[in-house]
Amino acid sequence: MQLNVNGVSRAVSSPPLTSLLEVLREELAVLSPKHGCEQGGCGACTVLVDGEPRRSCLLPLAAVGDARITTVEGLGAPGDLAPVQSAFHDRYAAQCGYCTSGMLLAAHALIERKGGPVDRDEVLDALSGHVCRCTGYVKIVEAVMAASRGQVGAEPIEQPLAPEPSQPEIEIAGSPA
Amino acid sequence: MGLSDSEILMPASGADAVRAFGDGRDVTVFAGGTILMPMIAYRRYPQRARTLMLGRAGLNQISADGNVAVGAMTTLAAIAGSGVEPLAAAARDVADPEIRAQATLGGNLCAPPSRQGPRGDLQAALLAARAEVRCAVAGRERIEPIDEFLAGLDAEPRLVLGVELERPRRAAYSSQRRPHAHSYAVMAVACAELADGVRVAAAGVAKRAVRLRSVERALADGAAAEQASAGALDGLEPQDDALASSWYRREVLPVLVRRAITQLGGG
Structure with a gap:
C-alpha cells in the first residue's frame, strides 16, 4: 500500500497490524518518532495524522489508510523552522531530545487548532501524555506558549534574573575559582 | 500461527461488521x-484466525435527543464532550487527549482486566446510568442490561454495536487516580438519578464494575452522604493489585462514595 508521509507517497509492504511507528522507522527510515514505551504512555512516538496528534505506536498500518502523516521531518527544515521548533531552540526546551519530536508535534497541533495564544493549562492538557525524563517541562511549556504568541527567532529572550547575592561570595582557599 | 496470518476484515458498515463477526469464535475484534x-x-x-477492524464500520454516532444512544466506535473524546453525564466525566478521566481521541466506547466496555489492574473506565458510569448494550451474536442483534452483558462477557463472544440509556436527571462521578495521565484510575464511583431513584456503581473494587446496592438502599431511605457511604463495602472484597492494596481500597471507597453523593447534591 501507499503511505502519505510528509507530503510524499511512499510504498510500504509491512503486514497490516504493524504499528505506524515501526513502519516509519524500520521500513521508511523516518527516525524522528521514537520508540519509548510502546504502549501509548510516553508520547515519544506521536505523529500528526491528518493534522491531529496520535501515538504512532498505537496505530496499525491498516487503520492509517490514505491519511496524511506528518513527522518532525515534515514540520520544518534547517533555516526554515516551524514556530514551535524555533521556540524550542531559542528557549532551550530540548535536553536529551528523546521526547522532543512528540512534544513538538503535539504542541504544533495545539497551536494550529487554537490559532492564537494558548494558555498554560491548555499546554499542560495537550502535553499531559508526553513524558520528559530529563524533566525539562518548565522550558517546554514556556516555549509552546511563546510559539503561540509568535515570540520566536528575532524576539529577544527574557532571561530569568539571577537572584541578587545577599552577601559577598566566600572565597575558599585553594578553590579553582 | 504468526500475527501476519490473521485475516484482516475491514467492514464498511455496522451490518457488514455483524456478518463478518459471525459467532465470534475465531475473531479478534479491533x-x-x-x-x-x-x-x-x-x-x-x-491471536485468532480473523481480525475484525471496525475503524470504517461507522458505529460512531451519539444521539442525545430524549434517550441517549452511543455507537460502539464513538471515541472517549467524543463522549467526554457530549455532556451526557456521568459518562462524560468518566471519559474525561481517561489518559490524555491523544488516547481519548483513539480509544472507543466498545473497546473500553469489553476490555478485560489487565495483569496489573482493572480496566474499563466507563463501566461504573454505564452501570449507574442503567445502560443497555446493543450487541450481535451469530447475526442476531439483541439488547441486554449492562450488568448481564458484563457478567456474560467471558462466556460468549458478542459484538458490541453501542449502548442506550435514559439520560439521568442528575449525575456525579468521583475517582481516585495516581498522578500520571496514563495510570488507570485506582477506583471510581458514579451516581445517576433516574426516574425511579439513585443508582451508585463503583469500578476498581472487583474484576469488573459493581453496583453498590447498600448505598442505593440507604439513599432511597433518605440517608445523608456520610451515613449512606458507610455501607459502601457491603459484600465487597477489594483486591490487591499493582495499583493499590485491598486495605487502601477499603479506606478510600467510602470517601469516593461520599464525595459522589455530595456532588450529586442528594446527600
Whole structure:
C-alpha cells in the first residue's frame, strides 16, 4: 500500500497490524518518532495524522489508510523552522531530545487548532501524555506558549534574573575559582 | 500461527461488521487499538484466525435527543464532550487527549482486566446510568442490561454495536487516580438519578464494575452522604493489585462514595 508521509507517497509492504511507528522507522527510515514505551504512555512516538496528534505506536498500518502523516521531518527544515521548533531552540526546551519530536508535534497541533495564544493549562492538557525524563517541562511549556504568541527567532529572550547575592561570595582557599 | 496470518476484515458498515463477526469464535475484534497494539508489541495479542477492524464500520454516532444512544466506535473524546453525564466525566478521566481521541466506547466496555489492574473506565458510569448494550451474536442483534452483558462477557463472544440509556436527571462521578495521565484510575464511583431513584456503581473494587446496592438502599431511605457511604463495602472484597492494596481500597471507597453523593447534591 501507499503511505502519505510528509507530503510524499511512499510504498510500504509491512503486514497490516504493524504499528505506524515501526513502519516509519524500520521500513521508511523516518527516525524522528521514537520508540519509548510502546504502549501509548510516553508520547515519544506521536505523529500528526491528518493534522491531529496520535501515538504512532498505537496505530496499525491498516487503520492509517490514505491519511496524511506528518513527522518532525515534515514540520520544518534547517533555516526554515516551524514556530514551535524555533521556540524550542531559542528557549532551550530540548535536553536529551528523546521526547522532543512528540512534544513538538503535539504542541504544533495545539497551536494550529487554537490559532492564537494558548494558555498554560491548555499546554499542560495537550502535553499531559508526553513524558520528559530529563524533566525539562518548565522550558517546554514556556516555549509552546511563546510559539503561540509568535515570540520566536528575532524576539529577544527574557532571561530569568539571577537572584541578587545577599552577601559577598566566600572565597575558599585553594578553590579553582 | 504468526500475527501476519490473521485475516484482516475491514467492514464498511455496522451490518457488514455483524456478518463478518459471525459467532465470534475465531475473531479478534479491533476497535481503537489502544489496548491491542501494546499487546502486539509485547507478544500477547489474542491471536485468532480473523481480525475484525471496525475503524470504517461507522458505529460512531451519539444521539442525545430524549434517550441517549452511543455507537460502539464513538471515541472517549467524543463522549467526554457530549455532556451526557456521568459518562462524560468518566471519559474525561481517561489518559490524555491523544488516547481519548483513539480509544472507543466498545473497546473500553469489553476490555478485560489487565495483569496489573482493572480496566474499563466507563463501566461504573454505564452501570449507574442503567445502560443497555446493543450487541450481535451469530447475526442476531439483541439488547441486554449492562450488568448481564458484563457478567456474560467471558462466556460468549458478542459484538458490541453501542449502548442506550435514559439520560439521568442528575449525575456525579468521583475517582481516585495516581498522578500520571496514563495510570488507570485506582477506583471510581458514579451516581445517576433516574426516574425511579439513585443508582451508585463503583469500578476498581472487583474484576469488573459493581453496583453498590447498600448505598442505593440507604439513599432511597433518605440517608445523608456520610451515613449512606458507610455501607459502601457491603459484600465487597477489594483486591490487591499493582495499583493499590485491598486495605487502601477499603479506606478510600467510602470517601469516593461520599464525595459522589455530595456532588450529586442528594446527600
